[in-house]
Amino acid sequence: MTARLRLYRKAEQELYKLDRSVKSDFYNFCHHFRDNPELPGLRKKQLKGDSRIWSARVSKDYRALLTPTGVDADGIESWLLIAVRHRKDVYEELQVAVNRVTGEIEFVDLSVVGQSALRRAGITLTPAEPEPETKPQAVEPAPEPVLAAPALLSAYDAGQLRELGVADQLIELALIVTTSEELDQLLEGAPLLSKDVLYGLAAGMDIDDVRREITAPVELDERPDLDDFAAALSRTKVTTVDDDVRDAIEEGDFRAWKVFLHPTQERLVHRHYKGPARVSGGPGTGKTIVALHRVKHLAEQLPPGHSKPILLTTFTKNLTTDLRLRLASLIEPELLARVDIAHIDQLAARVLGENTAPGRGKQRVYDHVALNEMRQLLAELDDRRFEPEFLLEEWEQVILGQAVATRSDYFNARRAGRGRALTRPERNHVWKLIEQFTARLDKLGVETWGQAAERAARHEIERAAKIRARREYKEEIGGKDLIHRDNSSGMRYLGYRYRHIVVDEAQDLRPAHWKMLRAMADPDLPNDLFIAGDTHQRIYDHQVALGALGINIRGRASRLTLSYRTTKEILAEALRVVEPKENSGKITYDDLDDGTDNLAGYRSVLHGPKPGFVPYATWEDELAGLAATLTAWRAELSTDENGAPLDPSGRIAVCVADRDMVSQTMYYLETKAGITCAELTKEGPKGDGEIHVGTMHRFKGLEYQRLAIVGASDGIIPRTSAIERYRTEDPPRYEREQRKARSLLFVAATRARDALNISWHDKPSPFLPM
Ligand SMILES: Nc1ncnc2c1ncn2[C@@H]1O[C@H](COP(=O)(O)OP(=O)(O)OP(=O)(O)O)[C@@H](O)[C@H]1O
Numbered sequence: 001m002t003a004r005l006r007l008y009r010k011a012e013q014e015l016y017k018l019d020r021s022v023k024s025d026f027y028n029f030c031h032h033f034r035d036n037p038e039l040p041g042l043r044k045k046q047l048k049g050d051s052r053i054w055s056a057r058v059s060k061d062y063r064a065l066l067t068p069t070g071v072d073a074d075g076i077e078s079w080l081l082i083a084v085r086h087r088k089d090v091y092e093e094l095q096v097a098v099n100r101v102t103g104e105i106e107f108v109d110l111s112v113v114g115q116s117a118l119r120r121a122g123i124t125l126t127p128a129e130p131e132p133e134t135k136p137q138a139v140e141p142a143p144e145p146v147l148a149a150p151a152l153l154s155a156y157d158a159g160q161l162r163e164l165g166v167a168d169q170l171i172e173l174a175l176i177v178t179t180s181e182e183l184d185q186l187l188e189g190a191p192l193l194s195k196d197v198l199y200g201l202a203a204g205m206d207i208d209d210v211r212r213e214i215t216a217p218v219e220l221d222e223r224p225d226l227d228d229f230a231a232a233l234s235r236t237k238v239t240t241v242d243d244d245v246r247d248a249i250e251e252g253d254f255r256a257w258k259v260f261l262h263p264t265q266e267r268l269v270h271r272h273y274k275g276p277a278r279v280s281g282g283p284g285t286g287k288t289i290v291a292l293h294r295v296k297h298l299a300e301q302l303p304p305g306h307s308k309p310i311l312l313t314t315f316t317k318n319l320t321t322d323l324r325l326r327l328a329s330l331i332e333p334e335l336l337a338r339v340d341i342a343h344i345d346q347l348a349a350r351v352l353g354e355n356t357a358p359g360r361g362k363q364r365v366y367d368h369v370a371l372n373e374m375r376q377l378l379a380e381l382d383d384r385r386f387e388p389e390f391l392l393e394e395w396e397q398v399i400l401g402q403a404v405a406t407r408s409d410y411f412n413a414r415r416a417g418r419g420r421a422l423t424r425p426e427r428n429h430v431w432k433l434i435e436q437f438t439a440r441l442d443k444l445g446v447e448t449w450g451q452a453a454e455r456a457a458r459h460e461i462e463r464a465a466k467i468r469a470r471r472e473y474k475e476e477i478g479g480k481d482l483i484h485r486d487n488s489s490g491m492r493y494l495g496y497r498y499r500h501i502v503v504d505e506a507q508d509l510r511p512a513h514w515k516m517l518r519a520m521a522d523p524d525l526p527n528d529l530f531i532a533g534d535t536h537q538r539i540y541d542h543q544v545a546l547g548a549l550g551i552n553i554r555g556r557a558s559r560l561t562l563s564y565r566t567t568k569e570i571l572a573e574a575l576r577v578v579e580p581k582e583n584s585g586k587i588t589y590d591d592l593d594d595g596t597d598n599l600a601g602y603r604s605v606l607h608g609p610k611p612g613f614v615p616y617a618t619w620e621d622e623l624a625g626l627a628a629t630l631t632a633w634r635a636e637l638s639t640d641e642n643g644a645p646l647d648p649s650g651r652i653a654v655c656v657a658d659r660d661m662v663s664q665t666m667y668y669l670e671t672k673a674g675i676t677c678a679e680l681t682k683e684g685p686k687g688d689g690e691i692h693v694g695t696m697h698r699f700k701g702l703e704y705q706r707l708a709i710v711g712a713s714d715g716i717i718p719r720t721s722a723i724e725r726y727r728t729e730d731p732p733r734y735e736r737e738q739r740k741a742r743s744l745l746f747v748a749a750t751r752a753r754d755a756l757n758i759s760w761h762d763k764p765s766p767f768l769p770m
Pocket residue numbers: 256257258260261262265281282283284285286287288289290534537563564565700701702703750
């Protein structure tokens with residue numbers, strides 16, 4: 001080998017999309033180039049516009065564009081491959097430069113920029129290899145516009161854009177674009193930082209916010225040498241072209257998240273945190289991706305061993321399966337073996353298992369079973385002073401939530417957010433009822449998951465207290481081994497269960513879960529807890545203030561804002577569900593602590609069709625409409641861009657409000673429309689039907705290429721029959737129920753990657769953005 005080739009990120013992404021035959025020519029090209037870049041057949045030559053760019057022949061029609069990046073430490077010539085293009089798309093005006101903010105190599109390609117903007121800027125693109133029969137493509141001078149439209153970014157000047165890190169060649173153009181379509185064209189092939197800054201400004205972000213949230217995180221401490229390409233290469237995200245690259249490119253886009261983190265994502269993955277840290281961000285901004293890479297980073301730092309010092313946990317079982325699969329594809333089996341992956345209830349159950357004598361365990365039941373027991377108890381006592389729902393919530397949120405152990409503690413317990421105040425005699429009565437209720441559950445040999453979480457937290461807190469006591473004692477006696485004491489108390493091997501804990505979907509965990517997790521990792525060590533979640537997506541009633549639970553995230557909270565999943569069009573509508581403009585009392589969302597969170601700057605650079613909002617007269621009509629939509633979608637997803645057959649199974653989903661509607665929808669689709677379905681359950685899709693159907697709760701954390709939300713009618717979202725009475729009886733609860741329903745719709749709508757259809761019968765849900 002006389003030359004080493006590296007692939008620029010954008011070039012790799014372009015390669016995914018090329019035809020198989022071009023890819024194969026490209027592999028041959030790499031082979032020859034590495035052997036001898038001067039091989040005459042490669043026809044390597046400098047572009048006239050930017051002499052740092054060389055073009056070389058991949059095949060009759062395709063060219064590789066390369067820039068020399070010095071000589072590697074082993075004396076081998078180094079080249080960066082910045083693009084693979086059809087020869088017609090190679091222009092002299094292509095440019096490569098070192099970015100003054102990040103110090104990375106950036107490739108600027110104006111061939112994707114719209115003609116109208118180029119014309120206004122007086123830029124003419126000159127083909128590097130003009131077709132013999134055609135003249136160079138000079139662009140006609142533009143007729144003077146009668147009324148010039150105002151520029152989109154007229155509030156800014158070139159100096160500001162340059163200072164924020166926009167590539168020089170784009171600045172003049174960015175200042176004259178007048179529509180968001182022109183901006184999209186300008187930024188399609190633009191370097192990442194330019195894209196982030198310009199989209200941020202266009203989305204209305206304040207210049208100081210852009211500086212703080214976009215530029216500062218990727219800025220070098222010192223201004224880079226703009227001519228030193230070898231140094232710049234070391235800062236640029238590239239893939240070395242070796243024999244593995246062929247497989248990688250064959251894997252295509254699916255691999256992108258494994259390799260290319262956005263700089264703001266990467267910073268969170270690699271940062272050293274002195275204590276617990278938290279990442280928030282709207283749907284699809286890559287919180288799960290960051291959590292997975294964080295696990296990888298932490299696993300790579302571990303000293304050798306066979307233990308599992310890292311815990312990766314989330315809220316539900318099916319998401320655990322997904323995390324395991326994705327982590328397995330990201331890290332080596334030896335590192336994977338050091339990670340314990342379990343959902344939060346499973347962890348609690350494990351702790352209880354360890355602390356319960358064989359045969360003494362209780363069966364865990366869901367809240368609706370407990371509610372039935374409460375109803376029966378009140379009926380037997382003929383006691384109508386309190387609603388069973390109210391009592392169950394009082395128990396869950398106040399008594400269990402704050403670990404209230406005695407009646408006198410309950411008299412003094414905080415009941416913030418619980419709606420109606422309770423007098424002392426009322427509290428006394430509630431306490432008695434709840435005592436009878438828990439005794440009843442006990443007798444039946446059952447407990448709720450909430451109770452289990454509380455018990456597990458207590459065991460873990462006791463365990464942590466023992467560890468600390470042992471440590472303090474050891475310090476007192478001057479660090480000597482505690483052989484006698486340890487042998488008698490069985491504490492020799494007692495230590496914190498995990499060195500690092502990474503939590504996804506954090507917004508739905510209960511206070512008891514946090515207490516348990518806090519006690520499972522040493523609070524004195526850095527990088528102990530890494531927490532990813534979005535409170536706009538909270539769909540269970542578990543609000544927490546982490547600070548009060550011993551988890552201090554102050555100064556270690558960050559937000560991701562760029563969606564990698566959802567298109568601009570879908571995102572705009574989804575945002576109106578959780579942040580409705582017409583709502584006079586603005587809805588606020590907490591930050592898992594005492595502050596608030598928001599979705600400012602939340603954006604996407606992906607485009608797609610506008611979401612469909614379709615009214616129907618009846619449920620039956622709506623199902624018929626759904627069948628027609630699904631049939632069309634299925635046909636469209638059955639072939640790829642080149643007409644080759646594709647399996648559409650598992651890429652389309654239908655989301656409804658409740659289990660009854662799941663059954664009705666599946667029955668209709670299977671019996672009347674010949675469409676096979678798989679129900680989304682707690683464990684994931686059941687069976688191998690082509691369309692996944694599930695309730696909104698089941699869609700948490702998932703994504704689909706196309707999604708239909710059906711039955712989004714008034715009275716269903718939210719379910720008026722269940723919550724209407726709270727409007728007067730318990731207004732705070734009414735608010736909470738409304739907010740949960742909004743968040744559910746928000747979660748559902750943001751599962752769609754490319755296309756979203758929302759329909760209803762009779763009147764639409766008041767939460768729909770219309
Ligand atoms: N750096 C990246 N490069 C390519 N794809 C990415 C990147 N980051 C995230 N993605 C993709 O974006 C999608 C959403 O990512 P992810 O599930 O991590 O988002 P999230 O913030 O956890 O979403 P949600 O809050 O809705 O659960 C996934 O398909 C993921 O592969």
